[in-house]
Amino acid sequence: MVASTFGRSGGRILAIAGKEVLHIRRDPRTLYLALAMPVVMLVLFGFGISFDVDHLELAVVDQDGTWASRELVRQFTASKEFVVSTESPSPEQALRDARRGHVVAVLVLPKGFARAVSSGGAQVQLLVDGADGNTATQVLAKAQALIQVASPRLAGEGAPLPAPPVEVRIRTLFNPGGRSALFVVPGLAAYLLAIVAVLMTALTVAREWERGSMEQLFATPVGRMEIVVGKLLPYLCIGLAQVLLVLTAGAWVFSVPIRGSLPVLGLGALLFLIGMLGQGLLISVVTRNQVVATQVATLTSMLPSMLLSGFIFPISNLPAPLRLLSTLIPARYFVSVLRGVLLRGNGLEVLWPQLGALALFALLILAAAMARFQRRLD
Amino acid sequence: MNVIEVEHLSRRFGDFKAVDDVSFTVGAGEIFGYLGANGAGKSTTIRMLCGLLQPSGGHARVAGHDVAIAPERVKAGIGYMSQRFSLYLDLTVRANLEFFAAAYGGHGATLRAAIDAMLERMQLTSVRDAVTGALPGGVQQRVALASAVMHRPRIVFLDEPTAGVDPLQRRSFWQLIRELAAQGTTVFVTTHYMDEAENCARIGIMVDGRLVALDTPEALKREHAPGRVLDVRGPGLAQALDGLRGEPGVLDVSRFGSGATVRVDPTRVEAQAVARWLRARGVEPLEMEESAPTLDDVFLALTASAQRGED
Ligand SMILES: Nc1ncnc2c1ncn2[C@@H]1O[C@H](COP(=O)(O)OP(=O)(O)O)[C@@H](O)[C@H]1O
Numbered sequence: 001m002v003a004s005t006f007g008r009s010g011g012r013i014l015a016i017a018g019k020e021v022l023h024i025r026r027d028p029r030t031l032y033l034a035l036a037m038p039v040v041m042l043v044l045f046g047f048g049i050s051f052d053v054d055h056l057e058l059a060v061v062d063q064d065g066t067w068a069s070r071e072l073v074r075q076f077t078a079s080k081e082f083v084v085s086t087e088s089p090s091p092e093q094a095l096r097d098a099r100r101g102h103v104v105a106v107l108v109l110p111k112g113f114a115r116a117v118s119s120g121g122a123q124v125q126l127l128v129d130g131a132d133g134n135t136a137t138q139v140l141a142k143a144q145a146l147i148q149v150a151s152p153r154l155a156g157e158g159a160p161l162p163a164p165p166v167e168v169r170i171r172t173l174f175n176p177g178g179r180s181a182l183f184v185v186p187g188l189a190a191y192l193l194a195i196v197a198v199l200m201t202a203l204t205v206a207r208e209w210e211r212g213s214m215e216q217l218f219a220t221p222v223g224r225m226e227i228v229v230g231k232l233l234p235y236l237c238i239g240l241a242q243v244l245l246v247l248t249a250g251a252w253v254f255s256v257p258i259r260g261s262l263p264v265l266g267l268g269a270l271l272f273l274i275g276m277l278g279q280g281l282l283i284s285v286v287t288r289n290q291v292v293a294t295q296v297a298t299l300t301s302m303l304p305s306m307l308l309s310g311f312i313f314p315i316s317n318l319p320a321p322l323r324l325l326s327t328l329i330p331a332r333y334f335v336s337v338l339r340g341v342l343l344r345g346n347g348l349e350v351l352w353p354q355l356g357a358l359a360l361f362a363l364l365i366l367a368a369a370m371a372r373f374q375r376r377l378d
Numbered sequence: 379m380n381v382i383e384v385e386h387l388s389r390r391f392g393d394f395k396a397v398d399d400v401s402f403t404v405g406a407g408e409i410f411g412y413l414g415a416n417g418a419g420k421s422t423t424i425r426m427l428c429g430l431l432q433p434s435g436g437h438a439r440v441a442g443h444d445v446a447i448a449p450e451r452v453k454a455g456i457g458y459m460s461q462r463f464s465l466y467l468d469l470t471v472r473a474n475l476e477f478f479a480a481a482y483g484g485h486g487a488t489l490r491a492a493i494d495a496m497l498e499r500m501q502l503t504s505v506r507d508a509v510t511g512a513l514p515g516g517v518q519q520r521v522a523l524a525s526a527v528m529h530r531p532r533i534v535f536l537d538e539p540t541a542g543v544d545p546l547q548r549r550s551f552w553q554l555i556r557e558l559a560a561q562g563t564t565v566f567v568t569t570h571y572m573d574e575a576e577n578c579a580r581i582g583i584m585v586d587g588r589l590v591a592l593d594t595p596e597a598l599k600r601e602h603a604p605g606r607v608l609d610v611r612g613p614g615l616a617q618a619l620d621g622l623r624g625e626p627g628v629l630d631v632s633r634f635g636s637g638a639t640v641r642v643d644p645t646r647v648e649a650q651a652v653a654r655w656l657r658a659r660g661v662e663p664l665e666m667e668e669s670a671p672t673l674d675d676v677f678l679a680l681t682a683s684a685q686r687g688e689d
């Protein structure tokens with residue numbers, strides 16, 4: 001009896017899922033959106049919109065003109081991370097160049113630098129173009145690292161210059177080359193997965209409302225759980241294929257490693273996907289309209305998973321209210337899981353809180369969607 | 379035996395009464411027609427009977443179950459073809475039938491055999507692999523009917539199944555409905571085409587949410603549009619008609635275009651008398667055709683009296 005009930009239910013779920021597969025095959029744009037777009041985006045982001053900065057143009061104002069000051073400039077250019085584009089007599093002249101966008105930073109070595117080095121407490125001034133925040137951050141980090149390395153050489157025993165902040169060290173530890181692909185791939189994977197999963201479900205369910213076939217479906221004995229599972233199942237498979245594809249592309253094109261536990265990664269992806277599919281479902285159940293659903297889905301998946309997930313801006317750099325808000329964004333936890341597994345070699349013992357948060361989100365959003373998804377028309 | 383029993387059924391949307399205190403029964407194997415203008419409350423009634431909409435008052439039992447208490451049991455026992463086009467237009471005819479049959483629990487070889495039989499019966503075999511959206515409206519309508527009865531329900535609800543279909547297709551569609559009923563399926567069908575309502579064993583007429591009449595087509599005509607209908611045409615008709623209105627035995631005079639319809643009580647006045655009367659007032663040459671009243675006449679009479687009642 002139980003088995004036959006289960007069998008009947010399974011049959012109905014398969015009927016819905018099978019129909020969905022037919023819809024997808026009839027309109028392969030869905031599949032294209034889901035599978036080709038992420039890879040294209042990944043490659044574009046990885047190569048084109050690289051966050052890596054080198055050959056940064058530097059204006060040098062050497063007012064000291066000693067061996068020590070020249071040695072520090074040489075240290076800057078030796079790594080190829082900086083090139084000296086202009087040497088200006090005064091900071092004012094250098095700043096004018098900076099304003100025209102030629103240089104990203106001005107290094108000022110004040111008169112008496114060499115003497116200060118030998119007595120300890122030497123200071124250099126680094127004026128950074130803050131218009132490009134990402135570049136500015138990296139310039140600061142690199143300059144500090146360079147100076148840290150250079151200062152013992154300049155001063156011998158003295159330890160005059162301030163130590164760089166802890167952040168720089170962490171980055172250097174797990175991403176020694178500072179390669180942005182390693183950093184971008186996990187964030188991008190979460191971002192793309194979020195958009196595609198939310199959008200696909202929001203559209204497919206809203207379409208049934210809009211065309212009136214939902215009413216027909218409600219008139220059959222198919223339960224709402226069966227409708228939901230049947231409709232989400234194909235997209236869950238597509239989503240998992242997408243994860244696989246993005247990670248493979250990441251590993252192949254950008255040599256992103258997989259250092260930690262694959263099952264943990266798989267579990268994280270599954271939970272994240274279910275949450276995103278649930279979000280799409282909730283949107284379509286509430287809007288019942290493809291156009292509105294598309295807009296809401298794009299907005300609620302794209303913005304948070306880009307801005308509040310740690311993909312582009314580190315969570316720790318967000319203002320407190322946004323940081324609080326980010327704790328509600330599943331992409332944040334998924335990005336943590338991805339970075340943890342891929343780069344840090346973490347497993348369940350470290351990532352269980354993130355997995356728990358993903359599971360909780362999936363559960364809550366599905367419950368909310370189901371509560372709104374009544375098989376009645378009123 | 380009654381398979382549909384409706385008692386004081388009502389449905390409100392806010393303050394608006396879409397269905398207002400409706401009662402009727404439908405017997406097994408009957409073709410029951412539900413007539414009314416747009417917005418009369420036909421679809422709302424059907425949705426309540428299919429367990430899709432909660433009634434706000436009254437009761438309805440369909441296929442032995444109360445629609446408010448056990449909508450799932452009701453759903454399993456009925457077929458429903460909704461008013462809004464509800465097939466999956468991007469799928470083939472066969473895929474649509476397969477899906478709806480599976481949704482009602484069909485599977486395996488029996489399902490495939492049943493689909494082939496249904497395709498044959500609905501004259502769809504030649505288009506079974508065609509994409510549904512590419513087929514003409516009349517054929518799509520047959521696919522929708524086939525989808526609604528794939529699981530052999532005892533009762534099938536058809537909400538304006540022939541809307542927007544040409545007359546020839548409508549006639550063949552009604553042939554299929556009659557065949558279904560002949561095999562014992564109860565058919566509950568709404569329409570606003572009065573001519574096809576003649577196919578129904580009984581008809582309920584809805585005006586503004588209320589069921590204002592319910593009977594066989596013949597009885598409805600006898601009661602609400604008795605007499606004979608004379609279609610008349612000729613020069614100078616307009617002036618002559620005003621006088622005709624008050625004559626004994628003349629029940630109703632309504633003009634349309636260049637002619638007019640005169641309904642008379644045949645026991646009190648003969649058609650020839652009306653013709654003589656009109657000729658005497660200069661309507662010459664006079665064309666006159668005598669016919670029985672149709673459901674159109676019934677509907678017009680009922681709508682008019684309902685509106686008078688409201689004023
Ligand atoms: N969900 C709803 N919310 C508000 N009003 C509705 C709803 N459904 C139907 N109505 C109103 O109820 C009336 C009857 O509608 P309906 O049953 O669809 O009429 P019919 O099928 O006879 O054309 C109409 O005035 C319609 O606007």
Ligand SMILES: [Mg+2]
Pocket residue numbers: 417420421422461537538
């Ligand atoms: Mg209607």
